[in-house]
Amino acid sequence: MRKEIFIASNYCEDLAKLYYEANFIVNAIVVYNSLNLRKYCRRVFIVKDCSSESLKKILLKFNPKKISFLLGSGFAEKFDDPNFFCNKYNFGNSIEVNNTIKSKDFFKILRKNKINFPQISFKNHKKNWIVKGQKSYGSLSVKKIKTLNYILKENEYSQRFMQGKVISVQFISENKKIKIISICEQINLKDEYTIDYLVTKDITNTYKNKIFKLIEKLTSIFDLNGLNSVELISEKKKYFLIEINSRPGLGINIVGKLNGGPFFSKKKKVLKKKILVTKIIYANKNLTINQRMIKFFKKFCDSKKFSELPNLGDIIKVNQPLCLIHISAENIELLKKEMSNTTQLIERIESMQNEK
Structure with a gap:
C-alpha cells in the first residue's frame, strides 16, 4: 500500500x-x-x-x-x-531542531562542541562582513555591506566573509546513523555568495573521513533526521561550518540519481564515474511567462534535464531563479559543453517576451 x-x-x-x-x-x-x-x-x-x-x-x-x-x-x-x-x-527534522538551528543558540552549541565556524556578531556589523537573516534560506537575506554604520535588524547577524572553496554535503540520517550521498563543490556567482551550481566532487579519503566524523558529530548534537545538507568552507587548510540545512536542499536531484530515493538504500542509479551538476538559471531581465514560452518548454525542456520551470502567467523578476537544470557527463570538458548548450537553450525564451 x-x-x-x-x-x-x-x-x-x-x-x-x-x-x-x-x-x-x-x-x-x-x-x-x-x-x-x-x-x-x-x-x-x-x-x-x-x-x-x-x-x-x-x-x-x-x-x-x-x-x-x-x-x-x-x-x-x-x-x-x-x-x-x-x-x-x-x-524530516522536528520543529524544535529547525528552530534551534535558526537561533542564536545554534552558535553557542557549535562553540561548546568545538566546531569551527566563521566569526559572528549579533550586536555590531563589521566592515566587509556579510549580513544574514537567521530564518533565511538559500542565499536569500544574505547581504554584503561595506559600511560600518549598518544597524543590524532583529533576527539578523553579521558574519566574517571567508574566501575559499565551498563544499556542500548531502546526507541522510536515520536513528542517528548517517549515510553521505554526495559531496559537491558549490560554485557561486560573482557576488560570491549567491549559488550558481553544485557539482559532484572527488575528494581524498582523508578528507572524506573528516567530513564523515563532522556529520556524525552534528547529527548526534542536533538529533538530525532525514535529508540534510551542510556547507563547509576551507581557509588555510582549516575547515569551517557555514550552515546546516536541516531539510532537503538544492542537491535533491543529485540525491535521487545517486541513492535512488530519500531513504537509506543500497541502490545506485548512475555510475560513480559520472559528474553530476544541478545549476540555477537566473533571469537576465523581467519576464512574464506567455504561451509561446510554455510551448517552448514543453517541446525542448525534457523533465529529466529541467525542473522548476515556470507556469503560464508567472512573473519572473531579473536575477530571480527561472528554473533548474540537471546535467551529467563523464568528464569536465563534456560537462562544460553540455552546461553551456543547455543554458543557451533556456535563455532563448527571453527573446519571446513580447510574443503571444
Missing part, C-alpha cells in the same frame, strides 16, 4: 518527484507552482508565502496530527509551532 505525504516547500518539484518515485502519494504545498509539479502530485496547494499561517490554513482541512509530512525550504525555516504536528509522522 502506498504511503501518503504532505510536502511543504517554497519550490517543490524535485522533492515531490523524489518521493513519487519512492512510491508515495504526494500532496504539495508550494509558493512557486512549477510547470511539471502536478505530474508527481495528487494535490497541489498554492500559498502566498512560507508562513506558519499559510501552512496551517491548508492542513487544518485535514488532520495535522495524523498526516505524514515533510517541511522543505522556506517552511522548515519559518514554521515554529512544535505542537501542530505529531512528530511520529515527520520525515
Whole structure:
C-alpha cells in the first residue's frame, strides 16, 4: 500500500518527484507552482508565502496530527509551532531542531562542541562582513555591506566573509546513523555568495573521513533526521561550518540519481564515474511567462534535464531563479559543453517576451 505525504516547500518539484518515485502519494504545498509539479502530485496547494499561517490554513482541512509530512525550504525555516504536528509522522527534522538551528543558540552549541565556524556578531556589523537573516534560506537575506554604520535588524547577524572553496554535503540520517550521498563543490556567482551550481566532487579519503566524523558529530548534537545538507568552507587548510540545512536542499536531484530515493538504500542509479551538476538559471531581465514560452518548454525542456520551470502567467523578476537544470557527463570538458548548450537553450525564451 502506498504511503501518503504532505510536502511543504517554497519550490517543490524535485522533492515531490523524489518521493513519487519512492512510491508515495504526494500532496504539495508550494509558493512557486512549477510547470511539471502536478505530474508527481495528487494535490497541489498554492500559498502566498512560507508562513506558519499559510501552512496551517491548508492542513487544518485535514488532520495535522495524523498526516505524514515533510517541511522543505522556506517552511522548515519559518514554521515554529512544535505542537501542530505529531512528530511520529515527520520525515524530516522536528520543529524544535529547525528552530534551534535558526537561533542564536545554534552558535553557542557549535562553540561548546568545538566546531569551527566563521566569526559572528549579533550586536555590531563589521566592515566587509556579510549580513544574514537567521530564518533565511538559500542565499536569500544574505547581504554584503561595506559600511560600518549598518544597524543590524532583529533576527539578523553579521558574519566574517571567508574566501575559499565551498563544499556542500548531502546526507541522510536515520536513528542517528548517517549515510553521505554526495559531496559537491558549490560554485557561486560573482557576488560570491549567491549559488550558481553544485557539482559532484572527488575528494581524498582523508578528507572524506573528516567530513564523515563532522556529520556524525552534528547529527548526534542536533538529533538530525532525514535529508540534510551542510556547507563547509576551507581557509588555510582549516575547515569551517557555514550552515546546516536541516531539510532537503538544492542537491535533491543529485540525491535521487545517486541513492535512488530519500531513504537509506543500497541502490545506485548512475555510475560513480559520472559528474553530476544541478545549476540555477537566473533571469537576465523581467519576464512574464506567455504561451509561446510554455510551448517552448514543453517541446525542448525534457523533465529529466529541467525542473522548476515556470507556469503560464508567472512573473519572473531579473536575477530571480527561472528554473533548474540537471546535467551529467563523464568528464569536465563534456560537462562544460553540455552546461553551456543547455543554458543557451533556456535563455532563448527571453527573446519571446513580447510574443503571444
